[in-house]
Amino acid sequence: MRQALTDPEIAAQIGRGNVVVVAGKANLAALGTLQTDAVLKVLEAWPGAKVLPAYRRGNVVGAIQVGMSPGPGGNSTAKILADAAAGTVKCLVLVGVDLVSDFPDAQTVESALSSGVSVIAVDTFLSPTAQRAHVVLAAAAAGEKSGTVTNIEGRVQTVAQKINVAGTSRPDWMIATELASRLGTDLGFTSVDSVTEAIAASVPAYAGITPAALRDARDGLLAVPAPTGTLQQSGQQAPPASGYDYRVLVSRELYDLGVNNQMSPSLAGLARGMRIHMNPVDLERVGVPAGGSVRITTERGSRVLTVHPDSGLARWTVWMPFNQPGGGVNDLISASGIVADARIETV
Template identity: 30%
Template sequence: GKTANEIVTGIENGEIRALYLVGADPITDYPNAARWERALRKCEFVAAQDIFLSPSASLAHCVFPACSYAEKDGTMTNIEHRVQRIRQAIPPLEPTMPDWCILEAVAGEMGSSMGYYHVQDVFQEITETIPLYKGLSFDTLPEDGVILDPKHIPRRRDPEKSLFSFAPVRTREEPSTLAERYPFELMVTSSMYHFGSITTRSANILKLCPHGYAELNKKDAEDHGLSDGDVIKIESPVGSIETPVRVVERFPQGLIFVPVHFPELGVYRLFDENTNVCRAKISKKVSEENGVRP
């Protein structure tokens, strides 16, 4: 398959004319959000399969509403290689369907049914095509799951050699003028309370972290005349956003942190490469009417 960057490039040059998004929201989750938005608008046909109407799904020509994990049966394999059952807790909301049902229906309409009539059929095909799952049965998986046989798990290192190997890290050289015009490094990653953007739809979690923000070192805030709660404008060479600031002492100077979870903030509009760090500058947002901060 293609990487995300190869996909967006393929749409731009006309190589890819149709795109099917399954639980993916590249405008929110991938760097260079503006580029992805342009690509989705250009693509001749975009289908989206998701549990919410994400910013990317809102640009799709066709949207298939999918069930959440609480509304369907299935299995999951975690990083421990433990295979466990997912059991339906509540009936699906109309007109949502489990992902495998949607894919089977689409395949059927295209004249190429995959022969899935029950979720067990999907798991059966997994056990027949992936040696790691051979011998497992959907109906007999125990409550605590089954850990896959490690003899069949591909190893990424030679057990006879050292546990770790090290490689030099190549740093990206930037023009000195860029650092002068954009003196801060902007870092985006997850906050303590959220996972992806789905948790921003939880009323209880939003009580802990209700909206996007930027964390800034206390000395940097003082140098820019900023107080906790001020709205700031963050600009990079390719875009800008506005967000409240949180002044913290534990942060190193010269660094801004913004969580990635809030689609309305659009933090990835500040990035033009597949990285979670870029150069930025900040300024206090002032009222257009009277010149004072909100």
């Protein structure tokens, strides 16, 4: 990061116009605060830069802006799962969430789901997590429901229903309305437009973004919330490499074992499979040919994988894809570790 910020060529490119930083979590085996600290370093160098969050799924920005995220003193997913494992959380309501496949810490997920906690899954397909739920509420898929979507810029656009729902599936807002009713609360929603009107009336960033206004805005409308505070550097730093272990990098690929991919006949076979990549110099040092097998061992577990040379990797690092056929990497990493290191051995 420091080298990039002081590189004359990068500085010259940035000096030509506005700076937009697309920030996401590139390494699932590292703590998210490291990415936040990196963004803050960029903003120190270029205070006028705009940051766009590269979330994995669509409409995450919209969900966060209307309040579907931990507030001050709220709990992260990892903390909720730990509390479920400890017995202090009695029920999990999972909205389109496949913890078994998608959370980068299989041990934490298994401890929670095996604790006796009640699980209600609101999902389109029977994902590995939904298969373990006590109750599954079938939700309409994309294309089966109308509403709005907010992209990473904060631009709100309408989406229209194109096909009928399968079976007794219902849009998420209908499911939420009935759940609230059964718990004694009337949300007052009778249509998609009534939900959009409620958001416009109660969420400052969406003030004026009514169904009527959206119908007149071909390119959508911007919902940009006012700043709520100032981020501070966490002070956390990745420990230096040991000189023997390898730093683990884990990231997603376009095609994986995600349930939406796997339920599509044209996409299901495109996942490339579990494997490990190493710098060719490191691979030669280990003494394994390309396409051979190595054993990777972390503090969480061990696995034998096919190894591929990758000159794009720095020395003393290894890369693995997330949620691929042939075994998930989430049983080798932890959601609480700052970074993950591994030992690579021949087999």
